Amino acid sequence: MAPRTRRALFSVTVFLATCAVAGTLINQRVDAQSATDESTLRDSLRNFTSVYSLVEQNYADKMTTDKTDKAIYDGAIPGMLHVLDPHSNFYDPKAYAQMREDQHGRYYGVGMTIQPQPDPKAKGGTKIVVLYPFEGTPSFKAGIRPGDTVLSVDDKSTEGMDTAGVAALLKGPRNTHVKVVMAREGAAKPLEFDLVRDEVSRQSVDIAFMIRPGVGYMHVTNFMETTSREVGDALDKFGDINGLVIDLRGNPGGLLNEAVNMSDKFLQKGQIVVSQRGRAFPDQVYRAAHGSDTKYPIVVLVNRNTASAAEIVSGALQDHDRALIVGETTFGKGLVQTVFQISENTGLALTTYHYYTPSGRLIQRNYNHVSLYDYYYVRDPSQLQDKTNREVKLTDSGRTVYGGGGITPDQPIENLKSNRFQNSLLSKYAFFNFSKHYLAVHNSVSKDFNVDDAVMQEFKSFLKSQDIDYTDQDIAGVQDWLKESIKSDLFTSQFGQLEGLKVRAEWDPQIAKAVTYLPEAQTLQDHLKLAQKTNPARN
Template identity: 70%
Template sequence: MPSRARRTLFSLVVFFATCGLIGMMIDQKVGAQSSTDESTLRDNLRSFTSVYDIVAQNYADPITGDKPGKVIYDGAIPGMLRTLDPHSSFYDPKAYAKMREDQHGKYYGVGMTIQPQGVGTAQKIVVVFPFEGTPSYRAGIRPGDVIAAVDGKPTDNLNSEEVANMLKGPKGTHVQVTLVREGASKPLVFDLIRDEIPHNSVDLKFEIRPGVGYIHLTNFQETTGREISDALEGFGEPKGLVLDLRGNPGGLLSEAVAVCDKFLHRGQVIVSQRGRAYPEQIYRATHGESGQEYPVVILVNHGTASAAEIVSGALQDHDRALIVGETTFGKGLVQTVYQISENTGLALTTYHYYTPSGRLIQRNYSGVSLYDYYYNHDTPQDTKDREVKLTDSGRTVYGGGGITPDDQIDTPKSNHFQESLLGHYAFFNFTKHYLANRTVSKDFQVNDEVIGEFKQFLKSQDIAFTDQDIAGVRDWINANIQSEIFTSQFGQQEGLKVRAEWDPMIQKALGFLPQAQTLEQNAEKVVAQKAMARNSATSPE
């Protein structure tokens, strides 16, 4: 067997041995593991190593280069974990490093989002936007700039991940970036000094209406609780808040608890977790909302998952927020990450989590393909077979399949013309063209003259349309053009504000603030009445 294959096989044996050790540790807490189970595990390990040995020696093509790693990291281990549940997973060294970077909420580099555009040999790596305040932003790099080379090395045939890794490096080091910009007569060369780049989980926070705050939270990482605190403090004494959790895949449980702590009363239960290896653990609000009471609307959709569902469920169960939007993803499993070896990790499901009312919101995954589990769950669920629980004020809520919103707001559906514009990056590329030889001010509006230029641009790009197509989605087109132009001219925050102020789901969510106010007031009355009844029942005659 080649030495590379032996090393890979050794890594697998270490992995399985670690899994076995974890299993034995778990079984020691819930009962001794039988000698039969241990014997079966050893026999299965021997069977696997024998199979791998035969494959390595006799497969038609040599198992060399990166093939041993693919066999193990992309085949054997994921295949084993897939039989358990959809969320237990293995991190190879690259994925493990990325996961840790995402959890920290920072990295060292130049601060830009990039993506590929084009097909085949015509594909280029394009700057989507530089993060505000970073080396890229300060240097004047713009959305739409094409990265032609990094430190003199052409980016031809490189993917965006490879280019991103070239841009990253130790703080204080230099990197030379060569860009091609529309309207520029020759390539532009920037000498950038790498710095710490914060990757905030709150990517937008502003007063969307007088006295009403809006926060968009993208995920839950090590900085999320502090970011939410900073955002709320920035609003002073708000009259209302819309917390947008659409598309939020979750993250760290501890940060979901920290976010809930900003809205609930001290001592209220946030979430509990139970697993066979450990005693039940209950998380409560330790500080509380410091007496600040204002209506809260939480906006969710099918992509709202995990830690984002913990926040939604806790605030719904305590009647602290009105949940609007679509039924959430339905992930009620908690993973513990075990570091294995050589910077690899095992994310193993060790707990189920329950909302304060006792709801388990995990969606059924038995007999469901991974694709269907992740992407085909838009069909409304029948509530007749779901567990029924009550909120603090006695409202009915359901478990067993995500957080059901208090009021439904559907995600707008795109038509074929809209999908065509997005697929061709029409707004992004038009912005490069429009701003090539001009600038705009913040009073810029998309008028008929701008739309006329947009139509000419679509024709030049062979993007089919009719005047009826444009008229049918004119407000959407206006918002997308203005957002891209503001992103390029004034930074990502201004572009996101344009989108938020137009977004029909956000506008509908704002309309539910009076209902959220009534919900909270009624809940306070019911809780007070229950407290009085308990006091009366226990007081001496």
């Protein structure tokens, strides 16, 4: 049998196996499934194989392996699942491996984030540059800097390659060598690095520091296997604090058990964190297993891209009046996917439950009669504010909260909006490229560096050299943002990603506003104590 035919048969087998898994789940606990329904399912599968056979035999172009894979992996299976809901999904072998890596939060490689940048002289019009090396990794220790251009890996030119291809070359077994050649602005010739691959751990808590005297701040990027441990380590490092800001903006979620374990660090023992209800499996209730006696006020900062496991944490802390939620209404992803391995490292993420907060709020927002694009990217602010048809629940102290559309903040904080000039600078990598230029000329910056008039004049000259148009009014209108962005990228290049993130956090107006709500968060706890004197807190 020809390899292409075997591959095509495997693709069809995966599709049928996916259907079988879905069908098995649908039929679990439904003993009265009729013979008519079973016959209809068999007829549907037979129709699919007949259609596929006709396509393979009669399509105008030859059905290559790539076309077969796309028809099955990108067409038939996702199409079937997306008819059900927006979050059921299929992982082909490459996507499945990436998902598992993301969940573990570690891999073997050299530890740097790379990205394409426009380069008219390069094949394909782009070059691969280092965004930043992860601190403590082989790349960081070797002195690789943000802005370095990857020319070759083990003597294989990266010209014309995408980031996935270059990343695959950089990854490999632990303790193996990889030769990387870089171009650096200001260097007379390319730089050669002999790196030894090691385990690279990606941090879920990418930044945690004392943002004000007595006030801790942490940003949680996602929920993977190490998240609750990282949160615990950050709290231990803070020591005795008078308040805490937890930043969950842009957090897409992740592992349920890590969301539960993180919530456990702030709730009382036995309090409900989240419950999940489905049709084919028993309902489950997750509670704080250990609990915490922390008393300091907490403010949780969220936005429209805070989703899933991050909404579980936000909802639990809000329902138990343990934290004041501020920012924007969250995404509203309350469908639980169970990942079933199909074959050859492929996986089916099938919705099996719905998430509910401790007060009984459904987190998931409505997705009926909404396209996938509109579901993910287009949300009418007026619909989020309209609570007419939203379910009404009460927190432990009796405050009103709303379900069926994400987590509504207790206090809104408007999202930062950028203007045309700011978007132009970002799209042209102005700050990133200026940091390369500045360090090539000045060699280094110190920790007490600030962006003064001289630096701003140098930045303006750089913009002109890059044909980036601006007016004095453009500069004056966003001068604080410009100074923060310049300093952040320079600190990332000179001292590492953490220092660059700290610069951004210390300036961020949304974070500054969140800190001002700590007294209100304390009042929230005081009201809860008063309510508990007359009515025991709900578990």
